[in-house]
Amino acid sequence: AQKITQTQPGMFVQEKEAVTLDCTYDTSDQSYGLFWYKQPSSGEMIFLIYQGSYDEQNATEGRYSLNFQKARKSANLVISASQLGDSAMYFCAMRDWALTGGGNKLTFGTGTQLKVEL
Amino acid sequence: EAQVTQNPRYLITVTGKKLTVTCSQNMNHEYMSWYRQDPGLGLRQIYYSMNVEVTDKGDVPEGYKVSRKEKRNFPLILESPSPNQTSLYFCASSLSGAEQYFGPGTRLTVT
Numbered sequence: 001a002q003k004i005t006q007t008q009p010g011m012f013v014q015e016k017e018a019v020t021l022d023c024t025y026d027t028s029d030q031s032y033g034l035f036w037y038k039q040p041s042s043g044e045m046i047f048l049i050y051q052g053s054y055d056e057q058n059a060t061e062g063r064y065s066l067n068f069q070k071a072r073k074s075a076n077l078v079i080s081a082s083q084l085g086d087s088a089m090y091f092c093a094m095r096d097w098a099l100t101g102g103g104n105k106l107t108f109g110t111g112t113q114l115k116v117e118l
Numbered sequence: 119e120a121q122v123t124q125n126p127r128y129l130i131t132v133t134g135k136k137l138t139v140t141c142s143q144n145m146n147h148e149y150m151s152w153y154r155q156d157p158g159l160g161l162r163q164i165y166y167s168m169n170v171e172v173t174d175k176g177d178v179p180e181g182y183k184v185s186r187k188e189k190r191n192f193p194l195i196l197e198s199p200s201p202n203q204t205s206l207y208f209c210a211s212s213l214s215g216a217e218q219y220f221g222p223g224t225r226l227t228v229t
Contacts (some may be wrong), residue, residue, distance in 0.1 A: 004160075025187045035218075037220075039223055043206065043222070043223045043225070044222050044223060045161075045210075045220035045222075046206060047217055047218075047219075047220075048191065050217060074184075086175060090162060091161070105151065105166060105177075106153075106161070106163075106210075106218060108160035108161040108162070109160055110158055110159060110160045111195070
């Protein structure tokens, strides 16, 4: 069974600093995808970044980068130059391409609440 | 604009009163899912659909029904809601193997 673990329930970071949100995953399959979503207090789920298990390079999207360490089964999100608007809940999720059922099901972690301070 | 819409956004109801949460997408996606979000548990899949008339259970299907009569719509039905179904519900759609697009969420309270 797939499992996503986010061990940091809450994090604080100062504005303009970088922050790393941890995510480890467990799967026995070779083909999978890893996602990060942001959920602000308004509640919507905002897609941030995606990493495929066969991608050689770490994914980057603007101030977001994904530190993918396949052997350690970790997919940490790095936010550079934090802004007040980055304060939100962040979820790591995995899609197992080898899973025949589940209709593109994402398995989510429990989330990390990030607070950016002045 | 590509989007997933859900209605209602907020609903307070009483135990046992049947309700339907609608979900519609305008991207011609085959895959649609329903998730519920509870504190400390993340999001869990309730039901999914791989195309019209093809639906199946996710991880937490008890107490819910779905239907997929048209490609764009995927309503979630609670025949007899109970307080343990108080939650934040998300509908999502995707193409095969791609990023999922989430609706804005429906906050349901069952008293």
